[in-house]
Each structure stands twice: as C-alpha cells, then as structure tokens.
Amino acid sequence: MPTSSSRKHPKVLFITSEAFPLCKTGGLGDVSAALPAALRELKADVRLLLPGYPAVLSGIGHKRKVAAFNLQPHFPPAVLYSAQLQISESVSVPLYIIHCPELYQRTGGIYLDDHGQDWPDNAQRFGLLSRIGALLGSDASPLAWIPDIVHCNDWQSGLTPAYLHYHSGKKAASLMTLHNLAFQGCFPPEEVTQLGLPLGSFSMHGVEYYGNLSFLKAGIYYAARITTVSPTYAQEIQQEPLGFGLQGLLAGRSEDVSGIVNGIDTAIWNPASDPYIARKYSTQNLTAKKFNKLALQREVGLEENGAIPLFAGISRLSYQKGYDILLQIAPMLTHLPAQLVLLGSGDSQLEKQLLTLAQTYPGKIAVHIGYDEALSHRINAGADCFLMPSRFEPCGLNQMYSQCYGTPPIVHATGGLIDTVVDLNTETLADRTASGFHFHAMDADTFMRTIRRAIDTYSNAGLWKTLQLNGMNRDFSWKASASAYLSLYCRLKQSNVFFD
Ligand code: ADP
Ligand code: GLC
Secondary structure (H helix, E strand, O other): OOHHHHOOOOOOEEOOOEOOOOOOOOOOHHHHHHHHHOOOOOOOEEEEEEEOHHHHHHHOOOOEEEEEOOOOOHHHHHEEEEEEEEEOOEEEEEEEEEEEEHHHEEEEEEEEEOOOOEEHHHHHHHHHHHHHHHHOOOOOOOOOOOOEEEEEEEEHOOOOOHHHHOOOOOOOEEEEEEEEOOOOOEOOOOOHHHOOOOOHOOOOOEEEEEEEEEEHHHHHHHOOOOEEHHHHHHHHHOOOOOOOOOOOHHHHHHHHHHOOOOOOOOOOOOOOOOOOOOOOOOOHHHHHHHHHHHHHHHHOEEEOOOOOOOOEEEEOOOHOOOOOOOOOHHHHOOOOOOEEEEEEEEOOOHHHHHHHHHHHHHHEEEEEEEOHHHHHHHHHHOOOOOEOOOOOOOOHHHHHHHHHOOEEEEEEEEHHHHOOOOOOOOHHOOOOOOOEEEEEOOOOHHHHHHHHHHHHHHHHHHHHHHHHHHHHHHOOOHHHHHHHHHHHHHHHHHHHOOOO
C-alpha cells in the first residue's frame, strides 16, 4: 500500500514536444510549462522531457549530461541533459532534454521545414522522444529517478505507452492527454519495425490505423487513462465528426476518458502587471484600458478612435480556427462602427487573403502576419472584443486571456469554448456569470449576427462593463485543474501493479 505522503507526491514525467518560453507553436507550449509548474506548487514531483531543438539548448541556462542512449539501429546516438525550466522567479521545473543533433539540430520549425512541409524524419524525431520517455518510465532507465506516471501529450509522445506495453519489467502507468485529435502522427507501416516496435503491434488492437502507423492511436490504445483538455471535447471526440476516425476506439474506452479544462498562467496573462502593454489596468481602474486601445490602433495603423468597437483575433491560421468565415464577414464589418485587428500565421493562402483584406480596408482592418508574443498581449489589452470562430476547439486559451483583459470573446459554441465562456442572456446576466457571446451554427450569417449583438451590447456602456468585470473576476488559474490532474495521477499510481 502506498503511504499517504507517496500518494500526495507522485513522480511524473511530462513528455511534450513544446514548452513556453523555449519553444511554442500553440497552446500545447503554454500548457506544458504552466501545468507542470502548478503541479509542482501542489508538491507533485513533475519533470519535463523535451527534444533538444536549437532554441531549447540555447534558451536554458546551466545543463549537465546525465545519460547517454545507444538505440541503434532504430535511432541515432543521443545524450540526456538535465536542466531547469524557469517559469517565474519562484518556480522552476526540472527538465530533461534529449540532445540528438542528427534529429533536432537544424534551422526551421519544430514540426515543419522552412517551406512549411513536415520534416521527412518526423517519425524518427518523435519516435525518439517517445522511446526515451518510455525508457525513463521503466526499470531500464539509466536514471535513479523513475516516475510513477508518464504523462504523454498529443501524438508526438503517443508511442510511449506502446513501448511501455512491450517492456517486460517494471514500468510507470501512462496517461495520454489529447490536445488536438486533428493531428495524429500517421506514418507508413514500415516505420513500425524501423522504430523498434514489434511487428505484432501492427494490428487493429495496436498501433495500426487504416493501414498506417498512428502515434496518436497507439497512445489512445495503450495508455491507462486518456484525458482531453476540456470536458465538452471529451464528449465530442467520441462521435463523428470530431473523433476524426478515432471515435469508435474512444467511445469503446469511454470509462477511461475524461476532460480536465486547461487553465492559464495568470502571472503572465495579467493586465495589472503585464510588461508588454502601454498602460497597466485591473478591475479597479478599467478605464485605463482605453490607453491600450489607442496605443494599439496607433501601432497597427488603425484610425485612432476610442469609441469604435475594436474586434481582434490571434491564431494559428488553419481550417480549425474558422478564419475563412472571418474573411467572409470582414468586408461587412467595415460598414459597421467596427475595426478589426488580426495576428496570425500558418496556411499561406489564408495569410495572402488576410493581407489583401487589410490593403483593401486601410485604417479599418489591420493584419499582422507572423508570430509575435508581445503584440498578442497588446492586442488582448487594446481590443474591445475577441473573435474565436473555431470549427472545433479542444480547449483554446486565448478566449481565457481575453476575458482576463476585459475583452469579452465571441466564440463558436464548441469544445472548450463552451466550457470557458458564458454566453450573455437574461439568466447569466442576473447571476453575474455572463462573460461573452456564443454562436451555434458555423456560418457567416450567424457569426455576423452575433457580432451585431456584441456591437449593440457595447453601445450600452454599463452592460458592457458588467460583461468585462464578470470575465476579469473569473478564476482561470491552473489551481483547480492541476488538483484534478494530481488526483488522477494518484489514482493511476495506486492502480499500477508494477510500482509500490
Ligand atoms: P492552438 O493551440 O490550437 O493554436 P490555443 O488557443 O490553445 O490554440 O493556443 C494558442 C496559443 O498560441 C495562445 O497562447 C495564442 O496567444 C498563441 N498564438 C497563436 N498564434 C499566435 C501568433 N501569431 N502570435 C502570437 N501568439 C500566437
Ligand atoms: C491544442 C488545441 C487547443 C488547446 C491546446 C492546449 O492545440 O487546438 O484548443 O487549447 O492544444 O491544450
């Protein structure tokens, strides 16, 4: 039986392909830093495992070599460094970095090359992450520290539970968190043996998915438990279309699937202390927000006008995010008292269309293509209303940032957006929970109607302020969700027959 103190302090290896501020392409990066930090505050011994991309190796301070791996012929030689990821002045998270120059030391993105194409060796790059995650989570580990739980995140670490399944010694229990089912890590079948998995794993009851090897399916199939990043998404993925082909497997494991909503790092996303914004503000001096609006309008080249509602969006540009619908309604917006500022990068066609839009409506629509952390803070602070027309959204973070900044969001009613934004209606106004607007049908007309609804609301200053304050007063910190993960870790640890 575990003692009460071991129950409280599980050892967890958090395996991820990105972690803010070292490397981030989206919300996974934010979550991979903030959640482990919040868990450490709850005294869980959580450590991160990350590939050694150039930005990771140059971004950390002191590091020391703690192990070397010789996994040929499946992987090139690799070294394991130990370091600390500094999250804030008082919190840091122990970090293991896989140094494998052949797979990670290159210019370009984490997943894509300079031409926006997947790296051709991604199966090996993230196979190695998964493989080393499994080794560290077993009695074959070269380290003295052996986790009770390996916490896998998305397809990049999806093979860890598969490797562990085929390990005959003692091993950690595995938890698979699904941040986005649209990315599954599918590769040709010959990768199975190339990555050192037994041929027998290539079956419907294993890593095989419609004739290919799927990292994500492997994770879902072999992990002891599966979580999603919001409760609504946990339900949505057990059906079509949001199961993306995995709905049958997920529904079959429904007792092991649950949703824990993401939190946000409220130290980084706080308008009262944000170093990036023109004027700090809080619920006590909300009027100071208007300086940020004027500064933003000046910065991005919009007409400086404090009275006109300023709508904003910050996003990866992909089909998921629904910016094609935003493109359809944008010209209509220019006939209303409204401005629009957008920050994003991704799909090159969408990037081009957005730039054309800004050229067509100068002073009314501003578009910044690229990835700009500082500007994203200034947009959250300066805008009046945040737009998130995502077709699907496992959780979404920006709608939470925007609520903290007194910038009520308009969201498509899907996934985590349902769980984190409260639609304005008479009931939610009365109980002071209303914090934004939902729209249900995913089409331009419905989206536009909701924008008009927001503009009407904005013209009632008292009502708008209530909406802003309701959002700013909500607790989006990781506290509750980190506790939920901790309980789950403890349950998994207790039920693991291999470790005491
Ligand atoms: P996803 O992970 O699907 O992209 P999330 O809403 O969970 O969506 O997280 C996106 C994160 O990436 C947020 O922190 C958001 O502010 C940030 N982000 C996305 N695009 C940009 C950009 N172009 N510049 C700065 N930050 C961005
Ligand atoms: C994914 C999802 C997003 C979620 C993020 C972090 O990228 O698209 O909704 O917030 O992961 O969990």
